Amino acid sequence: KAGVTQTPRYLIKTRGQQVTLSCSPISGHRSVSWYQQTPGQGLQFLFEYFSETQRNKGNFPGRFSGRQFSNSRSEMNVSTLELGDSALYLCASSATGMPTDTQYFGPGTRLTVL
Amino acid sequence: QQQVKQSPQSLIVQKGGISIINCAYENTAFDYFPWYQQFPGKGPALLIAIRPDVSEKKEGRFTISFNKSAKQFSLHIMDSQPGDSATYFCAASPLDDYKLSFGAGTTVTVRA
DSSP: OOOOEEEOSEEEEOTTOOEEEEEEOOTTOOEEEEEEEETTTEEEEEEEEETTEEEEEOSOOTTEEEEEOTTSOEEEEEOSOOGGGOEEEEEEEESSOOTTSOOEEOOOEEEEEO | OOSEEEEOSEEEEETTOOEEEEEEEOOTTOOBEEEEEEOTTSOOEEEEEEOTTOSEEEETTEEEEEETTTTEEEEEEOSOOGGGOEEEEEEEBOTTOSOOEEOOOEEEEEEO
């Protein structure tokens, strides 16, 4: 079974630009969550989608948005990039999204904002 | 604001030694406590998890100890091996929520 895939793996952008990251979950998984990982902060929850519906959202500004498609693939978008948005963005998929349901993480997209 | 506080930030242990990582939380709604292991260039992977109705759970060389009254839990890696060198994250969540709150992570280095 193929794992969670994220594209692209690396991105370099400049301040003010916008970026779209993509996540393909494990086949059959309907829940996709996104996390931002930075040194010293660990993983910060961004949002979770299930069957194209956002069920939960973390404490991030409105510049961070996401969506999920009918095939469970998900995208997240960051508009008006700031230097502080430089991070590893991880997505995780699970069958139901419940915390006791194992979340499988992708390798992440490394975003660098110059 | 970190809802789960993790310590230490890093630790070095000799091969065969015991690694201990501690986490503390305040939210009494947390009801599920997983630990994740992350190797460089990879996403985190679930290592072991515990519910507060038990005080200890062991899987191989990895043991979670849970103290509900103190709102603390810890990961013990027994007989540490060089292959255990990784970053470990504790996490917590209410059972009816769809997100995990993670600690800041502990980088474990096992010296041969």
